[in-house]
Amino acid sequence: MAKQNLDMTIIKVITPIILVLTVLMTGCGVNSNLMFKTPKDFAGYDSIPMSPAYEYRISPDDRVELKIYTNNGSKLIDFSSGGNTNETAIARSSNISLDYLVRKDGFAELPVIGDVLLSGKTIQEAQETLKTLYSSQYVDPFVQVRVINKRVIVFSGNGAEAAVVPLVNQNTTLMEALALAGGIAERGRSKHIKIMRQTPQKREVYLVDLSTLDGLYYADMIVQANDYIYVEPVKQISREVVQEIAPIITVISSAAVIITVITTLK
Template sequence: MQSCGINSNLMFRSPKGVKEVKDSIPLKPVAEYQISRDDRFSFMLYTNDGERIVNEMAGMNKDAVAKETIEYVVRPDGTADLPILGPTPVSGLTVKQCEDTLAHLFEQKNGYNNPFVQVKLTNQRVIVFPGNGSAARVIPLQNSNTTLMEAIALAGGIAERGKANKVKIMRIVNNVRTMYIIDLSKIEGLKYADMIVQANDFIYIEPKEQVAQETLKVVAPIVSLISSALVIITIFTTLK
């Protein structure tokens, strides 16, 4: 009755007979990341093409602006509530487009002279399953050039149970989550080690099925119960 629980924690298993995508895997992003709802970002504003910091933007002095980072959240309607500008549409923009948009708005609406804006996304991350579900990690992307090997290393490497020949990259392409299969067990897979991961990627290293171990976990309590029952029966039989 409990046999259905064997290896029930395994995820994203490919049905038998289904062809797995192992070619046409993009090693670098084919397009820049676009800001979307629930993203978080910070920005710094300078005048005169970066000559000095505009400390009025947060009501703080220059030293405080340099030390403190304020995050802004993209609302479901695609806007972010920014100081001075108020609700500003940013969803769908790349980081560069967002910088240009904010620079234009600060110059047009507030008269800042040659504004220079730096935008940084602060919540970009990937989720890594290293081959043991209990060891899954959320890895923040500190830079835009984080490689697949770096992401796996930050998660502690491939677990003992993980299959190096079944590394599944699940990425959103044209609003659809697409799965790529990478084989890192052979030297030929070295070319994928420097693959650039993208925000919101799922990196799933398929675990090995442990039928014997899982079956033992299910059977052991039953065997123990039967053994205990036999001991009790033997004792009562002896007493008679």
């Protein structure tokens, strides 16, 4: 009887210690998928830009769509016919558009004129550069350039889910970007939406609250290429702790039962 009481005492003492150690060991894994944490006094609501303060500049790995018209826009040059430099080479369809990759070195290989440095230029600057270069081959060229792989990354607030949203329209709003990503997830906090935007100096962080009608003003802010839109998820501490320690509790309980049975049979 004394031995049985001793065994039960050991079990009662060891079990809480194991549970405490288990919580301490698993605590670092609870809500570990949360990103971009900011202090509670973070002043990210100040000076939220409703439209981009900086014009987008072409970057390496961008794909640029190029259209060129002669006579200041009256004729579309057809590059699909093998790069004929004759200005009378007109596209079979006005819907033709070809795109070209901006390489790591910032250059893009374009028809007729070869390599051209496009990285670092705004769309307007690129069009002016190409207009000058193509003037040696065509009469009064009219150049249109468009970056076709501009996108934003949206984390909808479900922790593990994200979406890459192409910016088809130049004036895509925050609300449109969220809608294209599937909206705010059930676990997402509409009160804490972070927009992280790259500027020439650093990546700025803005906080937007869409939980009330007052936030409708910020829903119309224009997103910019390479913005990160992060809907902060609701923390689920108790649920995740239980999920982490449930298997260990099961093992401890099973061990306690086995020890009790063995002790009783002695």
